[in-house]
Structure formats: structure tokens, C-alpha cells
């Protein structure tokens with residue numbers, strides 16, 4: 358069986374280092390939002406060309422902290438994409454603001470920046486671009502729009518560790534960048550964790566306070582906040598894994614090129630693109646086909662697992678019905694939800710695995726009638 362993601366294959370070669378680190382962190386007796394969290398957060402922020410890193414409990418809380426620290430709240434509207442994990446829009450709801458969705462560019466699956474001017478109102482306060490699948494949004498163009506309409510920018514980089522736009526890391530363009538360290542992400546903890554990075558000291562300070570009950574010092578609270586803290590054991594594991602991120606990303610990119618070469622010219626199969634200016638880090642390798650479900654079943658029967666990211670666009674989720682969106686409002690996002698398929702992608706994938714996966718795909722399209730195996 359070839360899984361979509363295999364976390365154990367990544368763990369085995371670093372097991373000793375990880376276990377040693379966990380012991381070291383326990384020996385410090387500082388378990389929550391301590392020195393290890395601080396050291397890791399700083400290192401991660403610097404790597405993405407930001408002066409401040411605020412480690413926290415997960416990517417969702419990091420998004421909410423960023424919005425709160427930028428003063429976004431009730432009555433405000435925040436523009437984002439509907440083709441994303443629900444957390445992007447959920448964080449907007451967490452702060453009491455209203456998510457406003459724009460459609461996607463069907464070639465990249467990223468937010469269609471040309472649609473932004475059409476949805477800006479007097480209440481619009483921010484934009485959350487999502488660097489989906491590990492690709493990068495055109496941040497040059499986006500920042501021009503943000504300045505034109507005076508909007509704050511929070512980059513959702515949950516799937517895009519080490520991705521860049523025109524040589525500059527994602528997360529460093531906007532007012533804040535937010536990453537998730539959920540286990541399956543390109544840099545994953547062994548539990549939940551996330552971070553907010555920024556070059557604005559006021560945003561870093563306020564976020565740091567909000568994530569720890571609003572306190573400035575222990576038992577003194579001038580504002581109220583949340584418990585969105587990170588565990589030091591997770592930060593320690595992330596310190597170990599951060600050393601390998603560059604080589605893991607290179608492997609993901611090499612796998613993508615190999616997939617491309619073997620799937621080139623396959624009819625009714627659209628391959629992922631990497632636009633000029635972007636450095637794609639392939640959190641996911643996503644193809645599209647009008648026969649998505651059939652292809653997924655066919656591959657599964659051959660022991661190849663796939664995924665769908667995501668089957669229901671956020672504007673059509675029942676939980677967001679109150680926003681009043683209807684089927685047909687964002688046609689490209691809806692089409693993507695019906696046709697995208699994520700193929701196995703993780704650094705430890707073997708070229709032989711990719712041979713097997715792509716042989717399965719090519720034989721599926723060559724034998725259109727043999728859908729049941």
C-alpha cells in the first residue's frame with residue numbers, strides 16, 4: 358500500500374535525535390510557552406525573514422491571534438478564498454468578523470486577485486491569501502491591492518513552509534504570516550502547534566499577550582485573552598525537524614518533477630503548475646480530472662491512497678450557510694472541489710512508488726471501460 362502521507366518513514370531516521378530532545382526539554386522542567394518555544398519561534402521567524410515569531414497552539418489559533426492583534430473584529434469583513442481548509446474562514450468567525458469569499462484562478466487554485474476589487478466594501482479590513490498546496494500567491498500584486506484599499510494582510514502559510522514569491526519567503530510580505538505544525542504539514546510536530554510571524558513589534562507583543570490570558574506578567578492582566586500556548590516538547594521536536602526541512606522540501610520538489618514527467622500528455626488529466634516567481638513546496642501534488650472519484654477508486658484498488666483537498670468549498674459548507682452563498686456563486690472553486698485529486702506526496706516517497714502510481718493512472722485513462730478492477 359502507498360499511503361497519501363507516511364509520517365513514520367520520516368520519524369525512523371531521526372528517532373534518536375527526537376527522543377534525546379524530548380528528554381532534554383523534560384529536564385528543563387519548562388513545559389508550556391517556555392524557553393524552547395521561544396528559541397524555536399525565533400529561529401523559524403528568521404528563516405522566513407521576520408523579526409518576531411510567536412509560537413502558539415496551532416495554525417487556527419495563530420490565524421485568530423493575527424486578526425485580533427491587527428484589530429479585526431465584529432462588523433469587519435475579511436476577504437479570503439473559498440478553496441481552502443475551513444480553518445482559514447473559521448478564524449475570521451472566531452474574531453466575530455465576516456468572511457467574504459472570492460473565486461480562484463482555475464490554473465493555480467489560488468485566490469483570483471482580480472476579483473478582490475469587486476468585493477471590497479467600507480467594512481473590509483483585511484485579506485487572507487492562502488498559499489494553498491505549498492504554492493505561492495502573487496504577493497507583489499496582492500500587496501499593491503492591499504495598499505490601494507488600505508487592507509491588512511494575514512498570509513495563511515499553513516501548507517507553505519519555505520515557499521517563496523520572487524525569492525522572498527511567504528509569510529514575510531503581509532502584516533503577519535501564519536503557519537501550522539500539524540503533524541501532516543511540511544514541518545509537523547507530534548501533536549498540535551502553530552506560529553505567527555511578523556516584522557511589526559506591536560503585533561508580536563499583542564499576539565504574545567493574547568495567547569497567554571492577556572497577561573503581561575504572571576497573575577497581572579490588563580487585557581483578557583486565551584490559552585493558545587505551545588508545548589515546549591513540541592517546540593523541541595520542531596527544532597530537530599527544522600534542520601531537515603530544506604532537504605525534505607527539495608525531495609518534494611524532485612518528486613513533483615518526476616510525477617510531471619510521467620504524467621505529461623495524459624488525456625483528461627491536468628497537472629499542477631508552478632507559476633514564474635513562485636517556489637512551490639508541494640505540500641500536496643494535486644491533479645484534476647472530470648473522472649476524479651472513479652480514478653480514486655481505481656487507484657485504491659491497486660493499493661494507492663489519494664485524498665481530496667477539499668470536497669466542499671467553504672462557502673457551501675452548512676456551517677457557513679448563514680453567509681447566504683449559493684451554488685454557482687464561485688464557479689471555479691466549485692469545479693475544483695469536484696475535480697481535484699491529491700496523489701501521495703511526502704519526502705520519503707520512492708521513485709519506484711511514483712512509477713507504480715503513475716502506471717496506475719496511465720492505465721486508467723488508457724482503458725476507459727475498465728473502471729472496476
Ligand SMILES: *Cc1c(COP(=O)(O)O)cnc(C)c1O
Pocket residue numbers: 415416417418441442444445487513515516536537538539549550551
Ligand atoms: C492546516 C491548515 C490550517 C489550520 O492549522 P491547524 O494547525 O490545523 O489549526 C489553516 N489553514 C490551512 C490552509 C491549513 O492547511
